[in-house]
Amino acid sequence: MRTYCIIGDPVSHSLSPAMHNAAFNSLGLDYVYIAYKVSSSELEDSVESLRSVKISGFNVTIPHKTAVLQYLDEVDQLSRKAGAVNTVTNIDGKFKGFNTDVHGFVQPLLNRRIDFRGLSVLLFGAGGSARAVVTSLSNVNGISRLVLANRTYSKSLELSKLAEINGLTCSVARVEEAKAMAKRFDLVVNATSVGLQSNESILDSEDIDGSSTVYDLVYRPVMTKLLENARAKGATIIYGYEMLLEQGAQAFEIWTGIKAPILAMKKALFGVFQEPK
Ligand SMILES: NC(=O)c1ccc[n+]([C@@H]2O[C@H](COP(=O)([O-])OP(=O)(O)OC[C@H]3O[C@@H](n4cnc5c(N)ncnc54)[C@H](OP(=O)(O)O)[C@@H]3O)[C@@H](O)[C@H]2O)c1
Incomplete structure (x- = not known):
């Protein structure tokens, strides 16, 4: 069992839980993805809490994409260039940040x-x-x-x-x-x-x-x-959903090392959206 999450504020509108849980289910992975509302004043403590519960990885959304950098152990070259991180993976207790946007x-x-x-x-x-x-x-x-x-x-x-x-x-x-x-x-x-x-x-x-x-x-x-x-x-x-899907697919691949089941992820989105003609 592995656990993933998204932190942000607001976060209740996020489609990432639906998209990633659909991806995990479609591949029969015993993993779960949840959303946590984290305010700016709670960011440092929240990242440390995720470390203590040994979270496998997490996404970061508004307003923390830049502020989170200071609490990570490492960030890849692209996130450093962009000055923002939206995906974090846990490698043996070390948090490494990426920017899949x-x-x-x-x-x-x-x-x-x-x-x-x-x-x-x-x-x-x-x-x-x-x-x-x-x-x-x-x-x-x-x-x-x-x-x-x-x-x-x-x-x-x-x-x-x-x-x-x-x-x-x-x-x-x-x-x-x-x-x-x-x-x-x-x-x-x-x-x-x-x-x-x-x-x-x-x-x-x-x-x-x-x-x-x-x-x-x-x-x-x-x-x-x-x-x-x-x-x-x-x-x-x-469409904006195309970027949403592709950034999610790359996050999935960073976390699991498995090719993202993009159709299952898209289907989860269109369970929420109406597919455009
Ligand atoms: N498709 C995807 O995967 C994806 C990924 C990330 C974001 N998004 C979407 O992209 C949008 C921007 O996100 P963000 O993360 O860049 O947000 P952000 O950092 O809060 O930036 C918001 C931008 O919108 C401008 N803005 C806001 N209200 C405006 C208005 N009434 N008139 C003119 N400009 C206005 C702001 O201008 P000021 O500087 O003047 O405030 C700023 O440039 C959001 O709708 C978000 O959902 C989509």
Whole structure:
């Protein structure tokens, strides 16, 4: 019997327990995955408690992805680059951190055989997930330019430093400016919370070009207003659930060393969501 969990605040909305328990069940593994609400003031004690109960591994979500680094024994190179950890594994009592959002973001692009050579990218947002996106983009060869736009301008300036340190040609735009030039980008990514459980969209359909790829990290609802607008213009769309699934699959593989049963995990998600047409 092994135990895994997710820590975050809020955490009750998390789909990770359903996804990982489905994966364990489908392979007949006697493992269980649970969610713990942990506030920022409880983080250090909670990580130590997980150590004393010999937890096999855990996921970390909002708002602890950066703060947790200081309580781990080791972190891999990608998490250090991103400055954030979302997956921890217990190796003989030592906690090692990984960032599977970085892989989770890029895999749906690879699945669609998107050519990164000369690709221009417009990224909305400068929070935790935008950091993972920037780290992902700096790991693939060929991105020609990256423009960052965020409601709080100073945060995009800060994120642009991470992009540049990691070798990307990057500039910063105000959100309104970015909307006006969105049609000129091959890939447009929404890494803000705009559209989360709402009918809002960072871009109207007139702001979107049919030859672009539009990727929304928001996965509730599955078909966000942004993706609806992009689809109406004939653009290629990438759903947030795809990243969720891929980051979960990589976490599963880090923990178990077994190839993730991605179909069982997807089925668990669509037991909650309605599958898009
Ligand atoms: N698909 C996946 O696997 C996956 C993984 C991670 C996150 N996500 C989703 O991605 C979204 C962002 O997550 P996160 O972890 O990056 O959160 P975060 O660190 O809290 O950052 C939130 C971002 O959204 C912006 N924002 C929030 N409300 C806004 C508004 N009303 N108008 C304009 N911008 C607004 C913030 O701008 P300011 O800086 O101005 O506050 C910030 O850039 C969430 O919806 C989350 O569910 C999906």
